Amino acid sequence: MDFSQTLKIALRALRTNKMRSFLTMLGIIIGIAAVIAMMAVGTGASYVISQQIASIGSNIILVIPGSTTSGGLRTGSGGAQTLSNDDVKAIMNECPSVSTASGTVRSSGQIVYGNMNWSTVIMGGTPELFEIREWPVTSGRSITQQDVDSAGKVCLLGQTVADNLFGSADPIGNIVRIKKIPFTVIGILESKGQSPQGTDQDDTVFVPLRTAQRNLVRSQRAGIVGAIIVKAKSKEVIDKAESEIQSLLNQRHRITNGKEPDFSTRNLSEILAVAEKSAKAMSLLLGAVASISLIVGGIGIMNIMLVSVTERTREIGIRMAIGAKKNDILLQFMTEAVLLTMLGGVIGIALGAGGATIVSRLLGWPTMISVQSVIIAFFFSAAVGIFFGFYPARKAAGLNPIDALRYE
């Protein structure tokens, strides 16, 4: 018996009970749609996180000042002024696992161009900063060592700042005022998007480190940096680099055993890798919960197929009397079940994808529908049909022709 005929018979049977077929399919539709939507949300989240990891730069260790007790007053973590230009130099020169490092200072303030103004973050850094963060300029040039040495009044604009101050005009070569001090715009940085903390990384202005230290932040001592950003030589030596930095700084800051260090180190990519892992686990969990509804849908299919076999016992008898073999009957009912679930699967995929898109539009969640999840969902729906359709189909095929024919 050719398969096109089997398919035709199955389609006719489904069409005969349109409403029932639809309601039966609904379980699968909802299940598959839920799986697809959940996977889309989960995949979207972990994609964003991995993007952010890439946007920070790879193999990065952050050194920030620790809390210190000065005059009985404990400042919060990062509040102390314990890290200096010399520490940066020492880290670069004396830690073998460190590729490069940059001291940074951070401030916030207003930047003005003509009658436009914008409040933003002002970062001071050395040329290494852009290397570490893998952050090139899209036009103009980056900050050079000479800019740092001469404390030049030049700045790089993040994309958001450039857009807000200059619109579509070319900012390069123009003079802007940062905290009332005139700076020449020398370059525009490539857009990076959101940081893992959800802030806009492009809403930043960069100036040479020394310029920032002298003009933009008020420090008690000269040569103080707010933080040190370090790049390890490779992923494998991040931990090693971190401990090299710790022991170097302990030594330099005369932190002896038992004394609390006045700095701390953070391995950024590690933190993010954990976040990415948990996002993935989350999406798997959501997928698993959603697939429970698929199983419920599958049980619905089995239920209806059993009813259908009972209802059509006489038809089965007629077919057998006329020459249908067990396998013909088995295949016919399996085809019907699989057709139901695959149709449900396709509708579910469309609905799930549509739902995910709407969610991402309305709530601004990043969603991503992977081809993989669509393929898996499709074959899973077919598998549900095979699994839950088998028992009813076998029941039909196992009928005795004479009993089936006599059935009222």
Place this chain on the structure above:
Amino acid sequence: MSDVISLTDIRRVFTMGDQQFEALKGISFGVAAGEFVAIMGASGSGKSTCMNIVGCLDRPTSGQYLLDGLDVGAMDPNQLADIRNKKLGFVFQGFNLLARTPAVENVELPLVYAGLHAKERRQKALIAMEQVGLAGKENNHPSQLSGGQQQRVAIARALVNNPAVILADEPTGNLDSTTSEEIMVLFTALNKNGITIIMVTHEHDVAAYAGRQITFKDGKIISDSPTGRTV
């Protein structure tokens, strides 16, 4: 032995719980190719039970059944399905057509299971429908046909795969006398073309169309004689 069908001491015992009932108590008869046999007898005498065994729908509890010289008792379900498909054609009292399926597709059904291609199926089905006088009704569903027409569809379906034997269990049981006569005229014509027919009936005027009459009583054959009609 040129018998198409040969039954020897066929018994059929039905078991219901702890009760046993012997519906056939040692039936033996042969049917030669080209015969038209009518089986008669009171209700409950075992006619249908016997027909179901002859039709390979049921197996005897004991006894031997040879169809075309082959021992049916030794066959597995798939082989039996093949026999039903290729050697036998069934006509039932209740027509047993598939609802919501056009007449022509009902007729095609045995050919579907025989594995023929769509074009060939349609061609043969149309010929069979013409043979039973249903040309033009190909696309009617069973519910859009009269009882007599439905039985003709069933006969066309029984015919379509060129079976050796047509088995009809009370084919006119649901039809009025005029329509019954039409069906019997059709059977007679088919029989003239060489098809062996075995038919169960309660009506003597229907049985009169056959060339031989077997009478059942309480699971046994009490008479087996020619009707006097020359085939």
